Amino acid sequence: MERIPVLKMGPFLLVTIQVDLYDRLALTLENDLINMVSQTGARGVLIDISAVSIVDSFMGRILGNIASMSRIMDAETVVVGMQPAVAITLVELGLTLQGVHTALNVEKGMELLNTKLGDNLELDDEEEEDQDDRND
Amino acid sequence: MIVMTKDTMEIVREQDVVPFRNRVREFGTRIGMSLVNQTKLITAASELVRNMLKYASGGKVILEIISHNAKTGVRLTFKDEGPGIADIAMAMRDGFSTGRSLGLGLPGAKRLVNEFDLKSNPGEGTTVTVIHWKHGR
Amino acid sequence: MNTTAQVLEKNKERILEKWMQNQLSDASLRDDLMTSDELQHQSKEMLDGLLRAVSKGNYDNIYDTEFEQVTDTLRDISITRARQGFSPRETGAYVLSLKQAIMEVLIEQRKDDPATLYQEIMQLNNLLDNLSIVTFETFIKGREEVILRQTDEISEISTPVIRVWDGILALPIIGTLDSARTQVVMENLLQEIVNTGSNIAILDISGVPAVDSLVAQHLIKTVSATRLMGAECIISGIRAEIAQTIVHLGIDLSNIKTKASLASALQLAFSMTNLEVRRVDRNKGFKLTR
Structure with missing residues (x-):
């Protein structure tokens, strides 16, 4: 049976969807991912949909x-690389994916997960981090 | 209204959805529809075909390229012989579903295409016709 | 006795000559837009078609198949003239001057038979009037197409996406935001987000004359689509009266970051990306430190 591979990258899981998902494949993916989260104790899930042309x-x-299932198991989900046409269509459809984080690409998704986990790996060169919220 | 190309597809299994979507894309590409408009049309088609499988265990779709008032577009007609829809107004409401879904299928599909028509009587099946023009208006 | 069609056919050359004279003598004709050779060729084609149709005895219904060629040529001419920028008067004069030429020739030929002449003039008058209506209809349609194309072009060029900083885009919206325009704005913005890998987009609505619930809906859609892509959206340029309408209409913008001016939106964008703008004492001007 066809399956979408789930890769483990440190504390995160990465899935790249490169085929048009039919229902059974999507449900299998949901299953596989959640099982992997529970087995590996992953802290974040990255789903790359840059090659997906239709999201209904x-x-x-x-x-x-x-996203909701992972959150219960203490992992954050980031959907990355959504195509502009897909984003416009989803908004028109009335689907805004509440509760799902988004990022432009895998790299930015990873950054986002790191910040969410309070992991300051990416902040080496940002010592003068002096948040100034006067303008808010 | 002139029909330029016509094709019919039977949808009986979930596996028919992806080839059907590709066929819709082909029709859109043939008339030079932009990517965003193609995506909207295919997403709407996907919602409707899914409804057909879920509530009527399949049916058939007529795909046509039509021309009207100097506009070109794709018309899709979804016909099933399922239980039909008792309360159309209710079915067109956001968030209403008799199945376990988000209830965005019908109202969402309607928002994605230029023209949307739904005919249904309980026990007599459902016919949904949608038209999306090349320039999306 | 000769029929009308035969008379006209026999005098075709003269009609064409007179018609050309009429057209060329019209002071308003734009010889800069069309050479007289072109005009001669066009007119001959038109007259040939007309006489062929008339010879079938049809004077009433210009929508019959006999007239297809005539009306087609006429539509062609009108639409070309509309696009080339001829005035309605010049375009209308085309058929009207043909009418004059035909009448002149008929009057010459039917000197001794006023009854037939009267009959013929009535018929042809009617026919050519109908044809001139077609001319105007098509002319206006041609102009409308030009307007439509320009509308498209305007909405295309009036929504520039500007890269104001590394990772920050600004999009000043000028004019009314309808659904077609929103579509263009969204497409341009999202594509530019992908191209530049920007995290923040500032939508400046200082140039939007009024915000009603529909416009607000469009703004909310744009913000949602931007978020789905993984970028954040700030709306700036909210004037006092716009804030008032938004509240009076009960539009909920609480989920959206809004700022009064583009400058403060930019400052917010800087702080969101951990950037800071500081005045440096020794040098004049500003320097940005990471």
């Missing part, structure tokens, strides 16, 4: 489910 409400629900 079913697929949107799967993404939302993965």
Whole structure:
């Protein structure tokens, strides 16, 4: 049976979806991912959908489910690389993926997860981090 | 209204959805529809075909390229012989679903295309016709 | 006795000559837009078609198949003239001067038969009037197409996406935001976000004359789409009266970062990306430190 590979990268899991998902494949992915989160104790899940040209409400629900389920197991989910046409369509459809984090690409998604985990690996050169919120 | 190309596809299994979406994309590309408009049309088609599989265990779709008032577009007609829809107004409401879904299928699909028509009677099946023009208006 | 069609056919050359004279003598004709050779060729084609149709005895219904060629040529001419920038008067004069030429020739030929002449003039008058209506209809349609194309071009060029800083885009919106425009704005903005890898987009609405619930809806959609891509959106340029309408209409913008001016939006964007702008004492001007 066809499966989408899930890669483990340090504390994170990475899935790159490169085929048009039909329902069974999407449900298998949901299953596999959640099992992997529980087995590896991963702290974050990155789902790269840059090669996906269509996201309908079913697929949107799967993404939302993965995020909610992971959160219960203390892992954050970031959907990365959504195509502009897909984003415009989803908004028109009425689906804004509440509760799912988004990032432009895998690299930025990773950064986002690191910040969320309070892991300051990326902040080496940002010593003068002096948040100035006067303007808020 | 002139029909330029016509094709019919039977949808009976979940595996028919992806080839069907590709066929819709082909029709969109053929008339030079922009990527965003293609994506909207295919997403709407995907929602409708999913409904057809879920509530009527399949049906058929007629794909057409049409021309009207100097506009070109793609028309899709989804026909099933399922249980039909008892309360159309309710079914068109956001967040309403008799199945376990987000309830965005019908109202969402309607928002994605230029023209949307739904005919249904309980026990007599459902026919949904959508048109999306090349320039999305 | 000769029929009208035969008379016209026999005098075709003369009609064409007179018609050309009429057209060329019209002081308003733009010889800069069209050479007289072109005009002669066009007119001959048109007259040939007309006489062929008339010879079938049809004077009433210009939508019949006999007239297809005539109306097609006429539409062609009108639409070309509309695009080339001819005035409605010049375009209309085309058919009207043909009418004059035909009448002149008929009057010459039917000197001794006023009854037939009267009959013929009535018929042809009617026919050519109908044709001139077609001319105007098509002319206006041609102009409308020009307007539509320009509208598209305007919405294309009036939504520039500016890269104001590494990772920060600004998009000043000028004019009313309708759904077609929103589409263009979204497409341009999202594509530019992908191209530049920007994290923040500032939507400046200082140039939007009014914000009603529909415009607000469009703004919210744009912000949602930007977030789905993984970037954040700030709306700036909210004037006092816009803030008032938004509250009076009960529009909820609480989930969206809003700022009064582009400058403060930029400052917020800097602080979101951990950037700081500081005045440096020794040098004049500003220096940015990471």
